[in-house]
Amino acid sequence: MTRRLLALWRETVANLIARPATTTSAIVLLSTLFLLVFVNEHNTSATAADYADQLRHDGMFVYVIQASTGAALNATDCVSLNQLDGVDAAIAMAGPVNAHLYAEAGPVIPVWFTTGPLAQFTANLAAHPGTHPKPTTGAIDVDSNIGRIGDQRVVGLSFPTGTTTPTLVDVDIVDLSPLGDGLAGNALIPAPRQAPQPSVCLITTADDSRDAIATAAALAFPKTDGFSQRWALSNAERFEDGRTRFETRPSLVTWLAATIIVCVLFAMYARLRRNDLAVYAANGLRPGKVATIGTLEILIVNFIATAIAAAAATIMVHTNHTSGLPVQAASAALARVCIATALVAAPVVALMRPRSIIDALKDR
Amino acid sequence: MTASGLGYRLPTGRTLFEHVELRLDPGDAIAISGPSGTGKSTLLWLLGNLLTPTAGRVDISADHPQPYAWVLQGLNVLSARTLLDNSALCNTIDGVPPRVARTRATEAVDALGLTSLARTRLRNVSGGELQRATVARALASTRPVILADEPTNQLDRDNARLVMELLDNERHHNRVVVIVTHDTAALPSTIRRAELTPGGLVE
Numbered sequence: 276m277t278r279r280l281l282a283l284w285r286e287t288v289a290n291l292i293a294r295p296a297t298t299t300s301a302i303v304l305l306s307t308l309f310l311l312v313f314v315n316e317h318n319t320s321a322t323a324a325d326y327a328d329q330l331r332h333d334g335m336f337v338y339v340i341q342a343s344t345g346a347a348l349n350a351t352d353c354v355s356l357n358q359l360d361g362v363d364a365a366i367a368m369a370g371p372v373n374a375h376l377y378a379e380a381g382p383v384i385p386v387w388f389t390t391g392p393l394a395q396f397t398a399n400l401a402a403h404p405g406t407h408p409k410p411t412t413g414a415i416d417v418d419s420n421i422g423r424i425g426d427q428r429v430v431g432l433s434f435p436t437g438t439t440t441p442t443l444v445d446v447d448i449v450d451l452s453p454l455g456d457g458l459a460g461n462a463l464i465p466a467p468r469q470a471p472q473p474s475v476c477l478i479t480t481a482d483d484s485r486d487a488i489a490t491a492a493a494l495a496f497p498k499t500d501g502f503s504q505r506w507a508l509s510n511a512e513r514f515e516d517g518r519t520r521f522e523t524r525p526s527l528v529t530w531l532a533a534t535i536i537v538c539v540l541f542a543m544y545a546r547l548r549r550n551d552l553a554v555y556a557a558n559g560l561r562p563g564k565v566a567t568i569g570t571l572e573i574l575i576v577n578f579i580a581t582a583i584a585a586a587a588a589t590i591m592v593h594t595n596h597t598s599g600l601p602v603q604a605a606s607a608a609l610a611r612v613c614i615a616t617a618l619v620a621a622p623v624v625a626l627m628r629p630r631s632i633i634d635a636l637k638d639r
Numbered sequence: 640m641t642a643s644g645l646g647y648r649l650p651t652g653r654t655l656f657e658h659v660e661l662r663l664d665p666g667d668a669i670a671i672s673g674p675s676g677t678g679k680s681t682l683l684w685l686l687g688n689l690l691t692p693t694a695g696r697v698d699i700s701a702d703h704p705q706p707y708a709w710v711l712q713g714l715n716v717l718s719a720r721t722l723l724d725n726s727a728l729c730n731t732i733d734g735v736p737p738r739v740a741r742t743r744a745t746e747a748v749d750a751l752g753l754t755s756l757a758r759t760r761l762r763n764v765s766g767g768e769l770q771r772a773t774v775a776r777a778l779a780s781t782r783p784v785i786l787a788d789e790p791t792n793q794l795d796r797d798n799a800r801l802v803m804e805l806l807d808n809e810r811h812h813n814r815v816v817v818i819v820t821h822d823t824a825a826l827p828s829t830i831r832r833a834e835l836t837p838g839g840l841v842e
Binding site: 278279282285286289290293294551554555557558559560632633636 | 684689690704705707708709711715716717718719720721724728729731732733734736737760776782
């Protein structure tokens with residue numbers, strides 16, 4: 276049994292080697308197709324991910340509750356929203372108070388006094404490298420021109436209290452643009468004891484919790500009590516969110532389309548090999564084993580094409596230093612198409628098997 | 640091998656032949672001739688189970704899982720493979736160890752005067768050489784029945800005689816040999832002869 280299987284394997288390999296042009300063409304064609312699936316899925320996923328990042332940057336997930344004149348916004352109520360599922364971080368803000376940067380003669384910078392997990396809040400604003408949560412004391416917008424995003428600085432702030440010595444504050448340099456253009460160049464620092472009354476509650480939400488958080492916030496800070504609510508990104512509800520765009524990207528079915536194309540290629544290959552397979556059948560090889568030779572030929576070609584495509588994809592990923600979701604999505608698509616094409620090889624060969632050995636032998 | 644009441648009707652409705660009776664024992668060789676279009680090749684395919692008869696039956700008792708070795712007018716080759724690979728094919732299919740299959744194939748190739756072409760791919764050989772290649776495969780195998788369809792129609796007289804003699808010689812190895820041919824002049828006198836007519840085989 277093993278000897279006969281080994282003989283089939285040897286025949287298959289010998290057939291592939293005996294027709295180098297056909298074999299090489301098939302491998303090149305398949306590996307190119309597989310690689311195209313990978314690249315297409317990578318690029319489409321990257322575009323969707325960029326779109327999601329842009330939405331996040333524009334304030335898609337920042338909910339703003341403001342107290343109108345006369346309404347009292349309690350910082351504790353705002354910060355208690357951190358207990359809700361779907362809230363990444365909630366902070367209360369008071370201000371702004373104009374302070375001088377570095378010294379009394381330094382540039383004026385609006386400073387907001389915050390209550391709540393500020394570092395966590397700023398880290399959630401945008402998916403920028405370097406903005407990881409850190410036990411820090413404050414944040415300052417990158418437009419203040421004192422450093423780059425992710426840098427840490429100790430800055431001196433001179434408040435208009437009459438003291439001449441600047442208050443030294445540790446700050447992360449972050450991008451506050453998701454909160455709106457009005458906060459360009461502003462600083463957020465933890466509120467001192469004598470801070471003004473908060474007027475704004477800001478919440479960053481998880482991607483899939485926007486509606487739930489908006490509803491909860493509306494209950495906690497009702498309009499009838501003088502509060503207004505909105506997303507930092509105007510008309511955010513009209514935008515397709517990044518996750519939906521990613522999950523409904525048309526390239527999701529590219530692997531399926533590629534599999535169908537490969538099925539056609541396999542059928543053409545099996546048609547090309549019809550005569551030789553009929554020779555095996557005429558010489559007494561049982562139909563199952565004839566099909567095994569045809570299937571093995573295709574599977575070997577498919578396997579080599581898969582290996583080449585995977586190697587090329589790996590090189591591309593390392594060369595371009597790409598990573599994350601697009602690479603995962605592209606790898607999944609590549610795996611899908613490679614597995615699916617391997618699975619369809621046997622059915623295609625069976626479907627294309629000659630009904631008449633004599634006809635197949637004459638069909639040169 | 641026995642054929643009893645064997646007949647074949649084409650899908651068009653035309654009956655090629657009927658009432659063919661044939662009995663062949665180990666060591667028998669028969670040459671079947673007849674005018675073109677009488678169905679000689681079809682009869683061979685019926686005997687070799689490549690086609691299903693529309694009348695009658697073919698019975699064979701052999702202890703070999705695959706009893707037939709074919710010589711099929713140059714159609715029956717793996718053209719991208721070498722002469723030696725093709726000659727060893729039946730043995731490969733029968734699970735004969737590769738070295739033994741190779742040795743038998745080499746002997747058959749040598750016997751047919753094709754030694755210099757042993758490692759040549761069959762797509763690069765002439766029609767006559769291709770025909771001898773299919774004969775080499777039948778000779779190299781140990782299957783009990785050789786079915787040869789016009790094994791000499793592209794060969795010169797000397798090669799035709801050589802092929803016929805080699806096939807006839809297989810009788811001495813207790814094999815059954817059935818040859819369909821127009822070339823009765825090349826047949827050794829020791830081979831039984833029969834003519835296929837629409838009404839059956841006439842010996």
